[in-house]
Amino acid sequence: MKRIATTTIAAAGALVAAASAGHAEPLKIGIIESLSGSQTSTGRLYATAVEYGVDKINEAGGFNGEPVQVTEYDNAGGAPEAADKFRQAVADGVDIIFQGASSAIAGQLTEDVRKHNIRNPGKEVMFINLGGEAMELTGEKCQFYHFRFTTTAPMRVNALVNAMKEAGDLGTKAYAINQNYSWGQDVQAAVEAAAGEGGYEVVDEVLHDVNKIQDFAPFVARIKAAAPDTVFTGNWSNDLLLLMKAAGDAGLDVTFATAFLDQPGNIANAGKTALGHYIANNYDNAASESDAFPQAYKQATGHVPIFVEGHSAFALAQLQQALGTLDLGGGDIDVTKIALALEDTTYETPVGPVTVRKEDHQTIRPVVVSKVVENAKYPADDTDMGFETVKIVPAEEAIYPVQESCDMQRPEE
Amino acid sequence: MASMRTILILAAILLLLVAVPPFLGIAWQNALVNVLIASLFALAFNLLIGQAGLLSFGHAAYFGIGAFAALHLMIAVEDGFDFPTPLLPVAGAAAGLLVGIVAGYFATMRSGVYFALVTLAIAELFHSLAPHLQGVFGGESGVSSMRMPWQGIVFGSIIEVYYLTLGWVLICGLALWTYTRTPFGRLTLALRDNEQRVRFLGYDAHAAKVIVFAISAMFSGVAGALLAISNETANYSLFATDVSAQVVLQTFVGGSTVFFGPVVGAAAFTLFSFLVSDLTRSWVFYQGLIFVLVMLFAPTGIGGVVQFHARHRRQLDRSRLAGPYALALLGGLLIAGGVVYLTETVAVLFGQGYAVRMRDAVDGLPNYDLFGISWNPVSILTWLLPLVLVAVGGVILVRARRSIAGFWDRVGRSDGPVETKAAAPGGPA
Helix, strand or coil: CHHHHHHHHHHHHHHHHHHHCCCCCCCEEEEEECCCCCCHHHHHHHHHHHHHHHHHHHHCCCECCECCEEEEEECCCCHHHHHHHHHHHHHCCCCEEEECCCHHHHHHHHHHHHHHHHHCCCCCCEEEECCCCCHHHHCCCCCCCEEECCCCHHHHHHHHHHHHHHHCCCCCEEEEEEECCHHHHHHHHHHHHCHHHHCCEEEEEEEECCCCCCCCHHHHHHHHHHCCCEEEECCCCHHHHHHHHHHHHCCCCCEEEECCCCCCCHHHHHHHHHCCCEEEECCCHHHCCCCHHHHHHHHHHCCCCCCCHHHHHHHHHHHHHHHHCCCCCCCCCCHHHHHHHHHCCEEEECCEEEEECCCCCEEECCEEEEEEEECCCCECCCCCEEEEEEEEECHHHHCCCCCCCCCCCCCCC | CCCHHHHHHHHHHHHHHHHCHHHCCHHHHHHHHHHHHHHHHHHHHHHHHHHHCCCCCCCHHHHHHHHHHHHHHHHHHHCCCCCCHHHCHHHHHHHHHHHHHHHHHHHCCCCCHHHHHHHHHHHHHHHHHHHHCHHHHCCCCCEECCCCCECCECCCCHHHHHHHHHHHHHHHHHHHHHHHHCHHHHHHHHHHHCHHHHHHCCCCHHHHHHHHHHHHHHHHHHHHHHHHHHHCEECHHHHCHHHHHHHHHHHHHHCCCCCCHHHHHHHHHHHHHHHHCCCCCCHHHHHHHHHHHHHHHCCCHHHHHHHHHHHCCCCCCHHHHHHHHHHHHHHHHHHHHHHHHHHHHHHHHCCHHHHHHHHHCCCCCCCEEECCEEECCCCHHHHHHHHHHHHHHHHHHHHHHHHHHHHHHHHCCCCCCCCCCCCCCCCCC
8 A cells, every 4th residue: 555655646746847958956954943942042153154155155156057055944843843844944845954043843854854865765854963962863763864974972972082091081980960851861871981082080970951950069068078189071052051160159169071162152151150161062163273264254153163053064065076077968856865965075184084974874983172271362251261173083083883773775777 | 694695705715725735836835734733723722711710821732733633543554554544643542532531530620720731731741751762752863654555546746635634624624513512511611611510501511621621632633643644753842842832823813712723823823834934034033923913902712703793794984984994904014024123133133144244344334135125234324213213103003093992982892903092913924
């Protein structure tokens, strides 16, 4: 029954395809991002970076003889809304979807894409995930049409351990405090796993509620009692800010190893308390000798790339490079071919090469470890503080093994 | 009694709902699926606030539970369990009913604000517990499944989902309407009006309230299940407060005192977000504005205003009312135009794109584009226009309102279709 139906759908799809042949079809990109609601500030940054990247593609002549079209869809920060916008995007003929501000929404979109592609062979859609770091997206939920162009918890933690140890700031006693959901649990697991390599002992670990705690003093007291040298935390937003402030107020002498210290507003809010703390992320402006990219970005958007903008723009540049190897001869857009080309592309970012791992479509990418200093080259949040690069951990050292739960079905070639 | 006229109107709407969607694009079909689901959810919610007088602030809990129950059944079907796809919402109904009985038992021990707070707490309980129970709620990225074909129907396209949803919403809507006609439905109304008297009449008020609560939760569960079938995924964000809040807003804007009021509100809000959310980032602001205006000037909601006119249709002198009403509409539109213009201008001027152009501009502030026209931000005309729109609209509205109020006074209804200091129904949309 199902097979007959699938064939019918496929035949109908082929008819539509045949009817539209003869016109050069433009490549359509959809950004399904949190453009209203509490995650707007982050969603806006992803959208800006993607649009910057699309402009670059179009300046170089577009693709398939046409300029690449880009549309923004507001998912309002919710997964059901994202599912609606996905259908809207499909109705608009979108080929590639970009999203980054939430793993929950990334989980929704990757599943929507998978089902859409099963039901509509020949009309595939692909999803480039710029910020959903949940392990399962390249684990249980891994699929051919999903690409993750960001790090994951083990990559960030391994890089932190590697760089801080080299800099002599790691110490021998580590503490893990994280938000109690998949991301925080992933970070905690990664901190435990890296203990042998880093030569430290995890003295205590805590998982707490997500963005509900107003007073971190009890947690800081507990950290103080354990007397660690380094506190690992994957916390973001208020949970990171309040934690650092509480630690500062209590005069706690530890180094924080974080993942989201560069979120806009954090440095300004934390003030001098932030000095000396570490962060591991995909990219930082100070990590490269050349300031060509930050200046070009500033020229186009009015500000140097911050937070997630850098690596998102590189993802588009990598897509541009992949598109450059393809010639569809002015015919229909074949997303499968684009995906295959993207798999074979190596893009040289200012901090090192990024490649796609074919087994699970996680990108193998360098991780930048930086530390907050005064008088930084690129000041954050209009303060005089900013990030100074401690080490760029090369891609092959930062990557982790493919998860066993990933069983990717590749398209027939 | 339902008059011939009402039946005809309902039949016409039904015919439209059945016949038109195949000719619409998939985006519209999907929007209609959402309208239907929101309508059922609002109807189920209104059973509590409209009929029983209980304001629940945590109906997301039963909506979400219904969605997860249906999804788990879908997963079982995917793994070979033989269960007809069209009956999947039964799982949502069962789960909603069960959770509703337990939650209702505790929540209905109190009424008023305390009841609202308990329901809010129960929904929050689910919201904070769900991410930790990865096996049931699937963690952050949620639970996912796929609709399986049944009896030759693939359930792959949105139109098939639409008819499935339509069928369920009609059956449930009818059931809820029938409920209001039963003796127990009358007792529900009595609970709202005077609970003490119900008790003195020998009824167990608490038990009755638990039953009403459970029925409302059951139909909410069906709505959740329909969403799960349509989206084929669910994650813990379904338990979030904004889901609970949305149904409250929809019900009140639509009118909780009229049976079909919540449907009007649900349809209005869902279509508004479908049509406007990609046009402007300020759509949530407009939505809030509409809610505030409706609450201030037409507390009985859109449905209440319509019902008022329907009830007085014999006293209506259409020729004398049409003029003032058209005038009020014009005034409302002018004000709406001015407000939208100002909002969008502020959004553009403080937006990122404008910041870049401001930096690149050689001298002064560059012009900006809005509604296809280029505006100069330092020109007086740019700022005069919205002010004139709002002022003229305001004057027209005040005059129109006066003559409308005069008309209803003469008819002998001083309460009027809307509050006497009324603006026209429909704010800046």
